[in-house]
Amino acid sequence: MKFPAFKYLRPSSVAEAAAQLAEHGDDARLLAGGQTLMPVLAMRLAEPEVLIDLGRIENLRGIALEDDALRLGAMTRYVDLERSALVAEHAPLITRALPYVAHVAIRNRGTIGGSVALADPAAEMPACMLALGAEIELTSTEGNRWIAAEDYFLGLYETAREDTEILTAIRIPLAPERRVGFYEVARRHGDYALAGAAAVGDVEDGRIQGLRVAMFGCDDLPVLAKTAAKAAETGVLDGAWLEADVSPTSNINGEAHIRLAQARVAFRRAVTDLLGVSNG
Numbered sequence: 001m002k003f004p005a006f007k008y009l010r011p012s013s014v015a016e017a018a019a020q021l022a023e024h025g026d027d028a029r030l031l032a033g034g035q036t037l038m039p040v041l042a043m044r045l046a047e048p049e050v051l052i053d054l055g056r057i058e059n060l061r062g063i064a065l066e067d068d069a070l071r072l073g074a075m076t077r078y079v080d081l082e083r084s085a086l087v088a089e090h091a092p093l094i095t096r097a098l099p100y101v102a103h104v105a106i107r108n109r110g111t112i113g114g115s116v117a118l119a120d121p122a123a124e125m126p127a128c129m130l131a132l133g134a135e136i137e138l139t140s141t142e143g144n145r146w147i148a149a150e151d152y153f154l155g156l157y158e159t160a161r162e163d164t165e166i167l168t169a170i171r172i173p174l175a176p177e178r179r180v181g182f183y184e185v186a187r188r189h190g191d192y193a194l195a196g197a198a199a200v201g202d203v204e205d206g207r208i209q210g211l212r213v214a215m216f217g218c219d220d221l222p223v224l225a226k227t228a229a230k231a232a233e234t235g236v237l238d239g240a241w242l243e244a245d246v247s248p249t250s251n252i253n254g255e256a257h258i259r260l261a262q263a264r265v266a267f268r269r270a271v272t273d274l275l276g277v278s279n280g
């Protein structure tokens with residue numbers, strides 16, 4: 001199908017984009033890499049009157065090391081993160097997870113901000129942000145605010161971002177000793193996950209401490225598996241307590257008990273991955 005007709009705006013600054021968003025409100029959509037929005041428009045699942053293309057705003061792109069955090073501009077493409085030595089050194093969970101995000105062609109255009117703004121429950125990057133304890137910057141004509149990933153994801157494609165706010169950056173706290181682990185169950189490599197887990201934590205004398213495991217593809221939103229992580233810190237690695245954290249329902253991908261079993265596999269393998277691989 002063809003796109004619906006829309007007015008196309010190409011602001012060159014965040015302030016200009018925020019003003020356009022404030023002016024057009026619900027009638028406008030922000031365009032990042034277009035890897036979700038373009039198919040949505042082509043299928044006429046949304047018919048915005050105005051498209052605000054963020055592609056010309058240079059300072060929305062880039063990866064920078066700050067005093068205590070790694071800062072990712074919202075318009076930084078997956079491919080740039082994948083190839084970044086800074087990301088590999090300071091946020092290796094992202095480097096590890098990116099090859100599982102769709103396919104090369106999509107990673108060439110898709111952006112970290114687009115993924116976190118969309119908040120697909122089966123997407124890899126939102127779960128990584130949750131596991132890493134990232135903060136998300138939202139900017140509007142009123143100014144900017146930072147919100148913790150734990151408070152940002154609210155439900156199915158639902159976030160704490162107001163319609164008038166642009167996701168402008170993500171900050172990942174530095175934690176040099178932190179190890180990472182990642183695993184996802186998918187029908188084919190590059191498909192959205194049926195169940196996945198992104199883990200970070202410290203290991204001392206073979207014991208895990210400060211474990212954070214974000215589950216994705218299991219619920220309406222990425223979820224920190226706090227109970228199962230506590231159990232894993234005492235040596236119970238198999239995700240036996242996972243049903244206290246996630247509640248997969250029966251859907252097109254399988255019955256609830258099968259989806260829970262897949263979640264347990266993802267949890268166990270991500271934690272085992274973390275134990276076996278030093279990224280410190």
Ligand SMILES: Cc1cc2nc3c(=O)[nH]c(=O)nc-3n(C[C@H](O)[C@H](O)[C@H](O)COP(=O)(O)OP(=O)(O)OC[C@H]3O[C@@H](n4cnc5c(N)ncnc54)[C@H](O)[C@@H]3O)c2cc1C
Nearest residue numbers: 030032033034035036037102110111114117123167191192
């Ligand atoms: C065949 C296929 C397979 C895929 N497989 C996967 C997969 O396995 N895992 C995965 O995670 N993703 C997958 N995707 C989705 C892909 O990762 C998208 O690129 C991503 O979800 C959205 O990023 P984008 O930059 O393309 O955003 P866009 O498509 O441009 O935008 C997506 C949404 O976010 C909003 N938005 C974008 N940027 C901002 C911003 N800065 N501030 C506020 N709102 C914003 C837009 O208005 C729109 O509503 C797949 C896509 C396709 C087509």
